[in-house]
Amino acid sequence: MSVIDKVKQLISIMNENELSEIEIQEDVTKIRIKKTEVGYTHTVASSVAVPSIYPPPLNHKHPIPVLSKDSENITEIISPMVGTFYRANAPGADPCVNVGDSVNEETVVCIIEAMKIMNEVKAELVGEIVDIYVNDGEAIEYGQPLFRVRPSTK
Amino acid sequence: MSVIDKVKQLISIMNENELSEIEIQEDVTKIRIKKTEVGYTHTVASSVAVPSIYPPPLNHKHPIPVLSKDSENITEIISPMVGTFYRANAPGADPCVNVGDSVNEETVVCIIEAMKIMNEVKAELVGEIVDIYVNDGEAIEYGQPLFRVRPSTK
Amino acid sequence: MFSRIMIANRGEIALRIIRACREMGIETVAICSKADKNAMYLKQADITVCVGPSEADGSYLNIPSIISAAEITDIEAIHPGYGFLSEVSHFAEVCESSKIVFIGPRSEVLKKLGNKTEARKIAMACKVPVVPGSESVIKSQQQALDVAHKIGYPVIIKASSGGGGRGMRVAHNDISLVNSLAVAQREAESAFKDPSIYIEKYIEDTRHVEVQIFGDNYGNIIHLGERDCTLQRKHQKLIEESPSPSISDRLREEICKAAIKIAKAVNYTNAGTVEFLVSKAGDFYFIEVNTRLQVEHPVTEMVTGIDLVKQQIRIACGERLNIKQKRVRPRGVAIECRINAEDPNNGFRPQPGKITLYNPPGGRGVRVDSHVHAGYEVPPYYDSMISKLIVYQKTREEAIACMKRALNEYVIEGIKTTIPLNLELIAHSQFASGNINTNFVENLLSKSQRS
């Protein structure tokens, strides 16, 4: 398990148990995660229509997770950049998308904060969100799968 | 190819071409072989019935050489010790055995000089000598095949 | 001391820096591209963040992505290694404005010394000899010809933002100068995104000698002796050593003094290298300052006993230089061979692909700095260097014998490498005598091609 995966699991545990800080040291790996007091505290420079300095998201086919049964025609939206993943475009607002939502090429599915800039990530395909891999506020790396999508057969 | 193998090939070439000295350097390997003027010049301390200080020779099945066609039931007499191989038990004498000779357990097939002592090597099996791998006066190591033998089916 | 550092680089130098951090008890965040994502050396880092696609432009040169990765991993400082962003003053600026410590000189120093014509002016102001040439960027063909006529042929055209031999062209007369100008500009543009070039007198039969300098944030500047990198092929260093086998103690002292002068003139901080050409007559000329850790830093580490990377980190963290100049007493001889994934028998063609067998040499006096291993896939996207083999012995003769022995032990199968070329060079009587110049390798190669 990569450190990033461990961090993800730890954050899930933190969220489930309403923890504000967790620190583990195993062998040579040391992970310390601490939540900020409020949901997110950064100043949202501009919450709408920020021109992205990054290329548009890629539709990259990842190996389907082992647990998946419906392996037919499932694709993923992967992260086009490194940053912090947010499900909504403002603190307290509704998530951009939820499981079961239909999306099209232009649908903003999440916000990734990178260098204090909020970048809107678009679905770039037509289909239905079937899973959200990442929790709100999580750190994500380039190429990391974010959403699982069942594409619509037009 | 091990250095010993190379030395063997070089000695064959020397014998075929009646050379007295050969020296090669390849990469980091340097081989120099020089023949003494006369066949062998050492003083033979005792040429008969020297009690061997070594265990009796082993009948060890080696992988049959690639060129061999008659792979059925061929065995080898391998060297029980490190030393110098002589086909005869005295300089100028007839070889102990030649190709085509029949041997039995007690037949002395060669002499190995080790630490100035002449050690008689016995066939330890009944059969016919079909090949002699080693030239007279060659250095041999432990476990090196000396004779190829077709065992008799009693 | 920092508690967490990001390494904005890849391969052997990333591993080199991770090792130093681990020994200092500092956590490490390694960035990587898609191509390097499963590389084994990343396991030595505490955290790995993939910052972009395999192409360096989108990953190792992608400043927003790297800074973003720095933010999500909460690091305090970035070590840029060498190459990539290590000499990009804009990157250092971004770090500074993001309150991240850039482990290297200040951005203004990078900017000043990164421009070769600017650096030349600084050297001249310090009365350090420079190669005669254009005082500034060449703007026209006529200007180039004027300069060439003034300083005399042969001349060499160099990229203002250049390095590593790219954008360099030697001209022996007006015709070749005119022809080379456009080519050099195009090369400079494509390699450094800056077409500006300048012209210098081309000095034949020279050695390449460079001085390691180190400055702290309190005005203390020392040198750690010199390295000799005369053994080059197309301006790419192949074998480096310290001390230089061909300069007198007096010349050594003069060159080191000149390096310190230049460093002091810009109030240099952290590690840097001042490069010089040394002519057969024993004259020396300033070439440029490399404002970063060098590939060949291990040879200085061996002879001085100082860990340059740890020292860089300490200085960047605000510590004072704890080494006095007179306490720097290089001892013994260190030699480094760069092992590249290239086929020396086939025009040094890069050899990406899988390493099927890998056995590095070991034993007394041998140091291997490498991130590769059996099963490692050399990616086609980056520099071809896969290992640095460094030896350290009391005398140069012993160091050469040790290097020969170690190169002979080194097994890399699956791809072709420059190990055989290194063996040939290190075993060459002319290398042993120390009587070589920067054209030695090319002359040798063209000779063996003719024969």
Place this chain on the structure above:
Amino acid sequence: MFSRIMIANRGEIALRIIRACREMGIETVAICSKADKNAMYLKQADITVCVGPSEADGSYLNIPSIISAAEITDIEAIHPGYGFLSEVSHFAEVCESSKIVFIGPRSEVLKKLGNKTEARKIAMACKVPVVPGSESVIKSQQQALDVAHKIGYPVIIKASSGGGGRGMRVAHNDISLVNSLAVAQREAESAFKDPSIYIEKYIEDTRHVEVQIFGDNYGNIIHLGERDCTLQRKHQKLIEESPSPSISDRLREEICKAAIKIAKAVNYTNAGTVEFLVSKAGDFYFIEVNTRLQVEHPVTEMVTGIDLVKQQIRIACGERLNIKQKRVRPRGVAIECRINAEDPNNGFRPQPGKITLYNPPGGRGVRVDSHVHAGYEVPPYYDSMISKLIVYQKTREEAIACMKRALNEYVIEGIKTTIPLNLELIAHSQFASGNINTNFVENLLSKSQRS
């Protein structure tokens, strides 16, 4: 200088000696057993001769076979390494009578010092303190009891021809002494073909400190400082370092002086090690002289900068010692971890078998002395040590950090090794403090078993 040397040993030490020879330009003849015949390290030798079957008795201990191999390959000298025939005076005698130089002390010195009771007498004659005990071999049960009563319990029974912890037994009272006597004799008989034993006072809470000595054929004898080998398990050294972290400079000087006295008393030639116990009170006691190169010689090489194997060869060839005692100035700190193919979680059971993955650590300050590699098959016939990991740094703290880093990098898969145990020991606060004794490892292991 010799032009061709035979190495009468195997594994890492054979490779160590081959490397030294290659660097000196001396041809090497490696002997091997059937089991080692295809081992890759043999490729570094110029000639390989298989001298017998896999079992050491018929090969690495087979004197006639080895001498015969020496004759057919026309070598001038034999380096015996450590273990096997290295301390067998008869082998040195045979070499001497065969006009082959034995690279080690003269056979009469091996004989004298090889007998522990004899060595004790020599030490006492030099006024070097020895552990109180029987002046000679114990001949009867009553004599053993008399000695024990005179010197007081606890006592330790040792084999006269012993070494490496075999044949040793501690007794705390008459009953355990009587019981242990027979066992110890049997062990001594089977291990050394000599049942003679002697008795010493068992000194608790001791450190193991040893002095590297070197003599030439002209009466010059020097020491190269000390090594601390306190970290042992069942009298088998696990981690060695130099300098010793727990003795004062005055004590260091005294111990080294005592070692020189003993060496001079026997007119010692070539490399040797004088071993001492150091009590908590700072008293030291002579134990024995190891008349050969030690496994842990690299730590001395690192701090002194002297290549002990090359020095051995030069001395054996008749050269004078070119090192003056006052010029020996150890610098820095070196630590060695022995990596054994043993399962520390399973009673240290040997782990013969195939190494499927092998990645040694590298980088600054790291030396690996090992003959193994991915695909290497650890044979079941010999010692379980497969690698020595040596680090060298300026301070002990840095050396410990470097060793931790290097052990963490070291990947050996396919068989279990003592790497995890080494990591645990090197990271232990008590090791860092230097406050340990020779029972430290066993106490730690029994504690972890209980918990």
